[in-house]
Amino acid sequence: MCMADTFLKLDHVKKYFGGVKALKGVSLEVKCGEIHCLAGENGCGKSTLIKVISGAHNATEGEIYIEGKRIDKLTPIDSIRMGIQVIYQDFAVFPNLSVAENIAMNHALMTGAKKMKWKEARELALHAMEQIGAHMDPDILVERLSVANKQMVAICRAIINDAKLLILDEPTTALTANEVEKLNIIIRNLKEKGMAIVIVNHKLDEIYRIADRLTILRNGENVATGMIEEFDRARFVKCLTGHEVADDIYRPEYFEEEIVKVENLTKKGAFENVNFTLRKGDVLGITGLLGSGRGEIGDALFGLAPAETGTITLNGKKIEIRSVQDAMKYKIGYVPEDRLTQGLFMDRSICQNTVAASIGRYMEKTGLDHKKMKEVTWQWIKTIGCAASSSEAMMRTLSGGNAQKMVIAKWLNTEPSLLILNGPTVGVDVGSKADIHTILHELAKKGIGIMIISDDLNELIHNCNKLIIMKNGQTSGIIETGDMSEAELTGLLNSGM
Amino acid sequence: MNKKVKQILTTNEIIVVYIIIALCILIGIVNPVFLGMSTAITLSRAMLITLIFAICEMVVIISGGIDVSFPAVACIAMYSTIRFVIAFGIESPIFAYGMVALIGLAFGALNAYLIAKIKLPPLIATLGVSSVANGATLAFLGTKEISNIPEKMDALSKVFLISYTNSQGITYQLTALILIPVSMIIVAYYVLKYTMLGRGIYAIGGDKNAARIAGFNVTRIQFIVYMSSGLFAGIGGLTYTILMRQASPQSLMGSEMMVIAAVVVGGTRITGGHGTVIGTILGVLLIAIVQNNLIMLGIPTHFQTFVVGLIIVIGTSITSLRAKKIANSAKV
Numbered sequence: 001m002c003m004a005d006t007f008l009k010l011d012h013v014k015k016y017f018g019g020v021k022a023l024k025g026v027s028l029e030v031k032c033g034e035i036h037c038l039a040g041e042n043g044c045g046k047s048t049l050i051k052v053i054s055g056a057h058n059a060t061e062g063e064i065y066i067e068g069k070r071i072d073k074l075t076p077i078d079s080i081r082m083g084i085q086v087i088y089q090d091f092a093v094f095p096n097l098s099v100a101e102n103i104a105m106n107h108a109l110m111t112g113a114k115k116m117k118w119k120e121a122r123e124l125a126l127h128a129m130e131q132i133g134a135h136m137d138p139d140i141l142v143e144r145l146s147v148a149n150k151q152m153v154a155i156c157r158a159i160i161n162d163a164k165l166l167i168l169d170e171p172t173t174a175l176t177a178n179e180v181e182k183l184n185i186i187i188r189n190l191k192e193k194g195m196a197i198v199i200v201n202h203k204l205d206e207i208y209r210i211a212d213r214l215t216i217l218r219n220g221e222n223v224a225t226g227m228i229e230e231f232d233r234a235r236f237v238k239c240l241t242g243h244e245v246a247d248d249i250y251r252p253e254y255f256e257e258e259i260v261k262v263e264n265l266t267k268k269g270a271f272e273n274v275n276f277t278l279r280k281g282d283v284l285g286i287t288g289l290l291g292s293g294r295g296e297i298g299d300a301l302f303g304l305a306p307a308e309t310g311t312i313t314l315n316g317k318k319i320e321i322r323s324v325q326d327a328m329k330y331k332i333g334y335v336p337e338d339r340l341t342q343g344l345f346m347d348r349s350i351c352q353n354t355v356a357a358s359i360g361r362y363m364e365k366t367g368l369d370h371k372k373m374k375e376v377t378w379q380w381i382k383t384i385g386c387a388a389s390s391s392e393a394m395m396r397t398l399s400g401g402n403a404q405k406m407v408i409a410k411w412l413n414t415e416p417s418l419l420i421l422n423g424p425t426v427g428v429d430v431g432s433k434a435d436i437h438t439i440l441h442e443l444a445k446k447g448i449g450i451m452i453i454s455d456d457l458n459e460l461i462h463n464c465n466k467l468i469i470m471k472n473g474q475t476s477g478i479i480e481t482g483d484m485s486e487a488e489l490t491g492l493l494n495s496g497m
Numbered sequence: 498m499n500k501k502v503k504q505i506l507t508t509n510e511i512i513v514v515y516i517i518i519a520l521c522i523l524i525g526i527v528n529p530v531f532l533g534m535s536t537a538i539t540l541s542r543a544m545l546i547t548l549i550f551a552i553c554e555m556v557v558i559i560s561g562g563i564d565v566s567f568p569a570v571a572c573i574a575m576y577s578t579i580r581f582v583i584a585f586g587i588e589s590p591i592f593a594y595g596m597v598a599l600i601g602l603a604f605g606a607l608n609a610y611l612i613a614k615i616k617l618p619p620l621i622a623t624l625g626v627s628s629v630a631n632g633a634t635l636a637f638l639g640t641k642e643i644s645n646i647p648e649k650m651d652a653l654s655k656v657f658l659i660s661y662t663n664s665q666g667i668t669y670q671l672t673a674l675i676l677i678p679v680s681m682i683i684v685a686y687y688v689l690k691y692t693m694l695g696r697g698i699y700a701i702g703g704d705k706n707a708a709r710i711a712g713f714n715v716t717r718i719q720f721i722v723y724m725s726s727g728l729f730a731g732i733g734g735l736t737y738t739i740l741m742r743q744a745s746p747q748s749l750m751g752s753e754m755m756v757i758a759a760v761v762v763g764g765t766r767i768t769g770g771h772g773t774v775i776g777t778i779l780g781v782l783l784i785a786i787v788q789n790n791l792i793m794l795g796i797p798t799h800f801q802t803f804v805v806g807l808i809i810v811i812g813t814s815i816t817s818l819r820a821k822k823i824a825n826s827a828k829v
Contacts, residue, residue, distance in 0.1 A: 077712070092710045096703035096770030101696065108693060109712040116696050136829070146828035 013062030040217035041429030055079035083164030095143035100125035128156035252281035265310035288470030302334035333411030401432025509764025548678035549733035561769030562619035566627035571734030597731035605727020702769035762812035
């Protein structure tokens with residue numbers, strides 16, 4: 001384990017890529033036995049910083065000390081040998097191999113083994129799982145594990161390599177509230193054993209629950225470092241974004257007009273007898289633990305996996321949704337959970353992405369009206385507050401928050417009557433998050449039905465005036481959010497009312 | 498424990514075993530002679546070449562790729578070697594095997610270069626190399642069938658391990674060349690299961706990026722995989738010629754579908770990362786039975802292609818459906 005008091009020290013580390021200054025001088029100190037959270041909006045240099053620490057990038061300037069020793073040049077293998085382990089967002093596990101093999105493989109590679117010793121691998125895996133209190137069948141293939149358990153495998157794999165510093169890159173993005181709690185217990189446990197831990201995260205509430213110390217990065221610089229107690233919510237947000245962000249609660253005026261009415265919607269194995277009404281001005285939230293059927297309702301309304309029975313009434317008209325084409329005909333838009341693979345063409349321009357769902361409109365006799373497409377895209381870029389320099393830039397060049405804004409713009413360009421958003425702000429930074437919420441509220445006021453499917457309770461409380469809680473495919477309650485606190489809601493979720 | 502037994506009884510391999518047993522019983526009822534030593538010998542002989550190719554193809558598919566160039570590589574390696582040894586009067590089979598292996602290795606390296614370095618999709622790369630190799634054979638080496646194989650090489654086809662004479666006095670003999678696929682099976686089994694290289698092949702088939710982060714040399718592994726595939730394609734080609742006692746520049750062309758079918762029916766997932774040597778042997782056995790023995794059920798010859806096609810479609814669908822079921826099943 002970690003021997004010195006300070007495990008890692010970075011002193012004015014700079015990293016330039018050509019003319020781009022990704023890190024403009026970051027100083028960071030990580031102590032043994034502490035949980036250090038690294039927060040910052042997308043594009044603030046967090047990923048670059050991690051890559052410098054893991055040896056994947058060489059710092060352009062600045063000094064790195066590990067356990068008090070000055071390191072001149074840090075290579076990936078050096079970094080691992082010195083006890084630095086990074087758990088990436090996608091965990092980098094092998095779905096086709098067993099739990100035991102996944103855990104033991106890096107160790108075997110690090111020691112330069114030529115042979116695969118199955119018995120040793122199994123023992124190593126069991127030992128690692130015991131250390132963090134995970135219980136998995138070591139012989140099961142990782143493809144059969146839940147996201148949370150895949151993460152456990154990644155953690156086990158990291159700690160058996162004598163990790164002294166464990167870096168977790170946004171470890172909670174795909175976890176439910178319960179799983180986050182379990183993860184926190186494991187992280188605290190590792191800390192007790194003297195391990196230094198860095199967590200990259202930008203969910204405020206999660207940071208408050210786990211961090212000892214906090215460093216906030218903005219535009220490649222560390223703007224603040226200190227014990228977590230020194231940061232109240234307002235200071236935190238201000239450091240993060242550079243400006244004050246209003247933390248309003250959405251309370252719409254009351255309208256009689258019903259936009260969507262769903263009655264007895266059922267799809268066997270996914271959800272049963274779902275009923276709700278969405279009035280003009282409403283922002284309706286759907287939440288529940290993973291597997292509760294919350295995402296499936298969205299999929300059903302958009303025709304991805306249509307419901308079997310039940311009626312859907314949209315603006316007073318009974319409609320039947322059997323396919324995505326049906327849904328689009330009735331002007332329903334869907335922002336999927338995973339924008340990278342389901343919502344965007346990453347290697348296409350912003351313009352092509354923006355008109356993707358409304359391309360028919362730009363069809364002229366002689367072909368597509370490119371000029372009009374570009375104009376419309378540029379208008380959306382401005383309206384929605386996307387930081388893009390041109391409508392022709394590749395989607396891949398946008399940060400998570402800006403990309404998500406364009407997914408929303410794509411659907412707004414179809415002039416939807418109902419917009420369903422599944423995890424609208426996953427992987428989106430605080431500033432963009434607030435922007436997206438404002439956009440949604442404005443749309444709701446204009447009479448577009450807005451449904452948010454999410455497990456970000458804070459987001460739901462602040463943005464939805466009505467909330468459906470799903471449990472095992474059933475609606476276990478419909479509540480007006482009122483002044484409900486996050487803790488109360490967590491209680492409801494886990495008890496299922 | 499019960500669950501584990503159930504798991505074992507429903508693995509891909511066991512399902513293929515069920516089908517093989519069912520087919521054998523069916524054929525055995527119609528023609529009891531089938532269930533005898535003679536069938537074992539004929540089938541082993543029929544499986545010999547397919548096994549050589551199938552083992553390599555399996556390794557390539559596990560690594561997340563595919564190789565459709567092996568028949569063309571086998572043909573060019575074998576045909577150029579035969580013409581060379583005849584022209585220079587070289588008798589040694591060892592020299593001939595060395596030469597086919599080297600030519601095969603070179604084409605394998607070309608495949609690997611295109612796939613690992615230039616990053617072409619494996620199907621496109623090997624399709625292109627296949628065309629190049631086949632075209633070169635016909636354009637530069639000619640189209641003549643050669644039947645005057647050097648004597649010492651020809652003699653290899655007459656070395657037998659087992660001889661069996663049935664009641665009617667017909668003699669069945671098992672060629673010693675069967676030792677080539679048998680030793681390949683043993684080596685492949687060991688390498689895939691018990692060496693880091695073998696696990697690396699599975700790892701890159703599962704997730705290339707994760708393999709790179711874990712510290713595997715992905716490019717090196719891909720080179721090893723495609724080069725061994727080329728090498729054994731050459732050896733398979735020459736072995737085929739010795740068994741047939743004549744060299745034809747096109748003889749193996751078109752066998753890739755059948756080989757890939759055997760591999761996939763044996764439980765190797767076409768998307769990479771999964772597959773076993775045992776499964777591949779069973780897949781090859783199943784296809785061999787269908788090709789050689791369906792006639793005993795009174796099914797006319799031209800129906801065999803139809804049945805092989807059917808097996809490919811059904812077999813691959815089952816594997817694919819299982820993969821989909823696992824993807825959708827409740828996670829633990």
